[in-house]
Amino acid sequence: MEILMSIAAGILFMAATYLMLSRSLLRIIIGTGLLSHGAHLLLLTMGGLKRGAVPLLGEKAPVYTDALPQALILTAIVISFGVTSFLLVLAYRAYQELGTDDMDKLRGNENHE
Amino acid sequence: MSLLHIVTFSPFLLAIFVPFFYKYIRKVHTGWFVLPLPVLLFAYFTQFISTVSHGNTYEQSFKWIPSLGIDVRLYVDGLSLLFSLLITGIGSLVILYSIYYLSKTKEALNSFYVYLLLFMGAMLGVVLSDNVIVLYTFWELTSLSSFLLIGYWYQREKSRYGAQKSMLITVFGGLAMLGGFILLYIMSGTFSIREMVQNVGTIASHELFIPALILVLLGAFTKSAQFPFHIWLPDAMEAPTPVSAYLHSATMVKAGIYLLARLSPIFADTSVWFVTVSAVGITTLFWGSFSAVKQTDLKGILAFSTISQLGLIMSLIGVGSAALHYEFLGDNIYVVAITAAVFHLINHATFKGSLFMVVGIVDHETGTRDIRKLGGLMSFMPITFTIAIIGCFAMAGLPPFNGFLSKEMFFTGMVHVTKMDIYNMETWGVLFPVLAWIASVFTFVYSMVIVFKTFTGKYQPEKLAKKPHEAPIGMLVPPIILASLVILFGLFPNLLAHSIIEPAMASIMPALLDTGEKFYVHISFWHGWTPELFMTMGVIALGVLLFITVAKWSKLYSLFPQKLALNHFYDRGLSAIDKGSYSFMRLWMTGFLRDYLVYIFAFLIAIVLGTLFVKDAFSMKFDNLAPVGVYEAILIIAMIIAAFMTVLSKSRLTAIIALGMVGYSVALFFILFRAPDLALTQLVIETISTALFLLCFYHLPEMQRLPKKFKFRMNNFLISLGVGVTVTLVALSSHSTKLFDSITQYFVENSYTEAGGKNIVNVILVDFRGFDTLFEITVLGIAAFGIYAMIKLRLTRKESEE
Numbered sequence: 001m002e003i004l005m006s007i008a009a010g011i012l013f014m015a016a017t018y019l020m021l022s023r024s025l026l027r028i029i030i031g032t033g034l035l036s037h038g039a040h041l042l043l044l045t046m047g048g049l050k051r052g053a054v055p056l057l058g059e060k061a062p063v064y065t066d067a068l069p070q071a072l073i074l075t076a077i078v079i080s081f082g083v084t085s086f087l088l089v090l091a092y093r094a095y096q097e098l099g100t101d102d103m104d105k106l107r108g109n110e111n112h113e
Numbered sequence: 114m115s116l117l118h119i120v121t122f123s124p125f126l127l128a129i130f131v132p133f134f135y136k137y138i139r140k141v142h143t144g145w146f147v148l149p150l151p152v153l154l155f156a157y158f159t160q161f162i163s164t165v166s167h168g169n170t171y172e173q174s175f176k177w178i179p180s181l182g183i184d185v186r187l188y189v190d191g192l193s194l195l196f197s198l199l200i201t202g203i204g205s206l207v208i209l210y211s212i213y214y215l216s217k218t219k220e221a222l223n224s225f226y227v228y229l230l231l232f233m234g235a236m237l238g239v240v241l242s243d244n245v246i247v248l249y250t251f252w253e254l255t256s257l258s259s260f261l262l263i264g265y266w267y268q269r270e271k272s273r274y275g276a277q278k279s280m281l282i283t284v285f286g287g288l289a290m291l292g293g294f295i296l297l298y299i300m301s302g303t304f305s306i307r308e309m310v311q312n313v314g315t316i317a318s319h320e321l322f323i324p325a326l327i328l329v330l331l332g333a334f335t336k337s338a339q340f341p342f343h344i345w346l347p348d349a350m351e352a353p354t355p356v357s358a359y360l361h362s363a364t365m366v367k368a369g370i371y372l373l374a375r376l377s378p379i380f381a382d383t384s385v386w387f388v389t390v391s392a393v394g395i396t397t398l399f400w401g402s403f404s405a406v407k408q409t410d411l412k413g414i415l416a417f418s419t420i421s422q423l424g425l426i427m428s429l430i431g432v433g434s435a436a437l438h439y440e441f442l443g444d445n446i447y448v449v450a451i452t453a454a455v456f457h458l459i460n461h462a463t464f465k466g467s468l469f470m471v472v473g474i475v476d477h478e479t480g481t482r483d484i485r486k487l488g489g490l491m492s493f494m495p496i497t498f499t500i501a502i503i504g505c506f507a508m509a510g511l512p513p514f515n516g517f518l519s520k521e522m523f524f525t526g527m528v529h530v531t532k533m534d535i536y537n538m539e540t541w542g543v544l545f546p547v548l549a550w551i552a553s554v555f556t557f558v559y560s561m562v563i564v565f566k567t568f569t570g571k572y573q574p575e576k577l578a579k580k581p582h583e584a585p586i587g588m589l590v591p592p593i594i595l596a597s598l599v600i601l602f603g604l605f606p607n608l609l610a611h612s613i614i615e616p617a618m619a620s621i622m623p624a625l626l627d628t629g630e631k632f633y634v635h636i637s638f639w640h641g642w643t644p645e646l647f648m649t650m651g652v653i654a655l656g657v658l659l660f661i662t663v664a665k666w667s668k669l670y671s672l673f674p675q676k677l678a679l680n681h682f683y684d685r686g687l688s689a690i691d692k693g694s695y696s697f698m699r700l701w702m703t704g705f706l707r708d709y710l711v712y713i714f715a716f717l718i719a720i721v722l723g724t725l726f727v728k729d730a731f732s733m734k735f736d737n738l739a740p741v742g743v744y745e746a747i748l749i750i751a752m753i754i755a756a757f758m759t760v761l762s763k764s765r766l767t768a769i770i771a772l773g774m775v776g777y778s779v780a781l782f783f784i785l786f787r788a789p790d791l792a793l794t795q796l797v798i799e800t801i802s803t804a805l806f807l808l809c810f811y812h813l814p815e816m817q818r819l820p821k822k823f824k825f826r827m828n829n830f831l832i833s834l835g836v837g838v839t840v841t842l843v844a845l846s847s848h849s850t851k852l853f854d855s856i857t858q859y860f861v862e863n864s865y866t867e868a869g870g871k872n873i874v875n876v877i878l879v880d881f882r883g884f885d886t887l888f889e890i891t892v893l894g895i896a897a898f899g900i901y902a903m904i905k906l907r908l909t910r911k912e913s914e915e
Contacts, residue, residue: 004749006845008753010838013837013840014838015833017714017836019760021829033776048739055873057872058871064861066855070790070874071882071885074790074874074878075886077798078798078889085802088805088808090903092812103707104705
């Protein structure tokens, strides 16, 4: 399972990178979204996917799944959400002010370096 | 802090007060307040003559950075005493001269004397320091103050050009020298020159010996204007004439010679030293004297003449190192080269200083330095003319002036090279006397040009800006003193022999002396029909012939292509560096975000995959894996399809929905992998993000301006494939090499007993690792404030509306 998940995360990274290399600002932000999904899955996978009970002590199970990566991912999700929403509003504002979302046009000019 | 330290630092101290003298006592020329100091210092240093001539030395130490072994240790021996006397003696004369040369009302005298004192102190520091780091510090201070003095008339473009050129070249050499000093420290474990000399055995057998030697030579050659680094000196002639007289003939350009002489005991016993120093010296000698003849500016002639004479001294120091191969002092014929070097060093300082002052007088009284406009000044300026004759005849090597003696000894040294049986000198050693002789002929020619083109011939009043007349007496006194010294040393050379030259030689070649033994110099053997005398006669004969016919053969100089001139290479090199770095940056820094991302990703792939490959770190184990379930397999396929849809979709809406699909399938993974809190959060957040994306979708422009169809880009694909493969490989190998178990068991055991909660994830978030959560809250808060500010704060629009 871990091998499969590693490959899946790799594919998410690949798609994310491809999107981040494109011209449209929206596609770049979609790319960052994919990238954080890939990273979260990778965190979970690296913690080990052994079957065990949900990490709730009420279950009284002999083995629980690893709770620490879950806590880390939860933090990461919230942070990436904060950043993504900020980026989205930034893109929205950039378009409002500058009238384009084409990264090649958001380059500055000779006098503006 | 001893008296010697106070003496060395006194020019810096006085420099602080110079602006006050200038500002508050305007009636008196500021130079008068500066003049007493070098005179006093000169008197102070003359005291040491008797100590040093008896073979004793004087030393004072002052701690600066003890933890690094750097202390300001000042050390007076023959060599440093000789230089100190030159610096303070000629310094006094130059300051006296400058008082009459520079106008009290028109010039910024405060900066002039501050720079000059800065230079004097730095130069004293260079010659007295025993610690190489302190020496380097003062060395760079001389470069800096020389830069300031060359650019004294900073409103002229040529001054700025010359100052920049000299700065670039001498600082390049200075940094190389610092490298050499550090290598010496690595080899010997000390910064003190004298301790290095004592450890010369370990240094000479060390593998870093040759690199250190070359770096130190670079420093010396650039400072002393040796070929091919001599090009800065002619451009430094834009400085005021007192500066040229002081820095660029008598003192600073001799710092390189001082350095070589000082480090001779460490380096001189190798063939690299002998060959490099003597070959570079003789090349510079020849090239300088050859180029001097074609100059039309008097200071230009003197600049090239300085280059050539420095080459002469340099080649003598190189040749003199051969003396180390012969054990016995008594019949050691190569010692004469060192004697000649020290003697000529003194002679050159005297006659070149006076010549610069003469040229300054001519410039001052006629308004030009161009020899094509000058002529027939003999009757207007008889005293100046006399000094010029003395200086030039000494420079040309004519009797009875001191230049004659040192030139004879120079020839002796060069003739001895042919008798050498080391370093393959039997074959090409004969080049030395030949080149030396030709160079002397040219020296004779340009010396005559200075005297006779300026002071004899036709008087051309229409070309002169002013009516020429004799200079004021104060301006004449310094060159008169120097010219009298030229005659004095010419007639009574042995005045110097015992007091100055012998101790200086003992500092350069200590290895030749046994305990209690002394060099014995007696410069009197110029009576006698030696080959050197015939060489001098030949120089005079051919020189006179060439001088008379100079108009005919000087056209030869125009045959020399300007493109091969070293200045041309320097200028082209500078602009090539400038343009090259500019176009490199244009090429590299495109301004496109995508290009930078490509650099970053490519670097990441190269480094990570490279490390995996080089360290052979990739490993994959198939034990300890969880079994693949049906649901997971289906979910993976669905997620991968959604991921590809985000990339391949033609419309933004499809891409956003596909991203949402990936997010929800991640949430499903969290359910399958037993993470309920994650699944909850992921579901909520994915919903909000998708809504936000749709908000942007509504406000962002249609994609129609971009290519509608999905356009496959091979480069981007390769890069992203590389990133994906890298991540997968790293994930696989890190999963396969787990070195120790997880610490989760602690949380399982303690989350109820210690923290009172049964949800382990939540207990970790708010109890065990509550700080993470605190700052994650902060992140969200900042994001919210940021978004609010972005939307509400619209300063530019308001401004433009107003």
